Every structure is written in structure tokens, then in C-alpha cells.
Amino acid sequence: MDTPDRSRSAEELMAVVSQLNRRMRAASPQGSLSPSQRIVLGRLHDGPATTAALARAEQVRPQSMRVTLAALEESGLVERSPHPTDGxxxxxxxxxxxRRRLTELRQAKETWLADAIATRLDTDEQRVLAQAVxxxxxLVQS
Known part of the structure; x- marks a missing residue:
């Protein structure tokens, strides 16, 4: 494949991944969570983190992350505790x-995607999709 074809494939892949993410977000229960709050819940699923670490990971200012965390804490979705080594x-x-809320969000996305695969793709297309996955x-391996 020559460079223009690779570039076009990259562009199309980025667009379709973005559309897929939007569709899955739309399929999950919105409730009162903003997109940034959902992302922080997902990050905290990997383990506890400081405000600064979360802000760096999301490339936002610590002040913005504090606002997001305050809203999540007020909703009872996150809790704070002393840092184990830095008082x-x-x-x-x-x-x-x-955890329950994050599970609900993820389950709704997975349910929508599994249903879309089952109803919109035939067996051969499902096999091709599995290969594409x-x-x-x-592509994402380091």
C-alpha cells in the first residue's frame, strides 16, 4: 500500500473510531455525569490517583480536575484518603x-455494540471484524 492509501486509511480509521465512541457514549446512561467525569471514573478503575496525576493523564489543569473530582465526590462516586507516602x-x-456506576456505563456500551454486531453484520463480516480487532x-501495542 503506498503512502496516500495509508494516509487515507489512517484518516478513515480515526473517523470511524471517533464515530463508534460517540455511538457507544450515546448508548450508555447519561445521568448527571459529564464526559470528563466518566473518563475520571474509568481512570480510577485502574487504582487510586492524585489530582495532579489525573490532570496530567487527561492533559487538563489541576484546577479543572479538582472541579471534576469535587462533583464526583459530592455524588458519592469517589472518595479521598491520605496519600500513603506524602502527607x-x-x-x-x-x-x-x-464502581457500580462505571459497570453500568460500560455494560450499556458493550450491550449496544454486541447487538449492533449481531444485527448489522452477517457471519462472514463478523469474522472479518474479529480479524480487524x-x-x-x-497497532496499539508498544
Whole structure:
């Protein structure tokens, strides 16, 4: 494949991945969570984190992350605790309610996607999609 074809494929892949993400977000229960709050819940699923670490990961200012965390804390979805080694900092982690909410969000997305695959693609197309997923995994490997 020559460079223009690769560039076009890259452009089309970025567009379709973006559209797919939007469709899955639309399929999950909105409730009162903003997109940034949803992202923070997902990050905290990997383990507790400081405000600064979350802000760096999302490339936002710490002040913006503090606002997001305050809203999540007020909703009972995250909780703060003392940093294990630095008494000047706190770490945030998911509460049980936050874990349940994150599970609901992810389950709704997965249900929508599985249904879309089952109803919009025939068996051969589903097999091709499974192969494409494996190729995409290779693209993101370090």
C-alpha cells in the first residue's frame, strides 16, 4: 500500500473510531455525569490517583480536575484518603457506588455494540471484524 492509501486509511480509521465512541457514549446512561467525569471514573478503575496525576493523564489543569473530582465526590462516586507516602497530598479512589456506576456505563456500551454486531453484520463480516480487532490490537501495542 503506498503512502496516500495509508494516509487515507489512517484518516478513515480515526473517523470511524471517533464515530463508534460517540455511538457507544450515546448508548450508555447519561445521568448527571459529564464526559470528563466518566473518563475520571474509568481512570480510577485502574487504582487510586492524585489530582495532579489525573490532570496530567487527561492533559487538563489541576484546577479543572479538582472541579471534576469535587462533583464526583459530592455524588458519592469517589472518595479521598491520605496519600500513603506524602502527607501533603490526597488520593482519590472509586467508592462502591462509583464502581457500580462505571459497570453500568460500560455494560450499556458493550450491550449496544454486541447487538449492533449481531444485527448489522452477517457471519462472514463478523469474522472479518474479529480479524480487524486483532490487527487494531497490534497497532496499539508498544
Amino acid at each position: 501533603r497530598q490526597v488520593v482519590f479512589s472509586l467508592t462502591e457506588s462509583g 486483532e490487527l487494531m490490537k497490534r
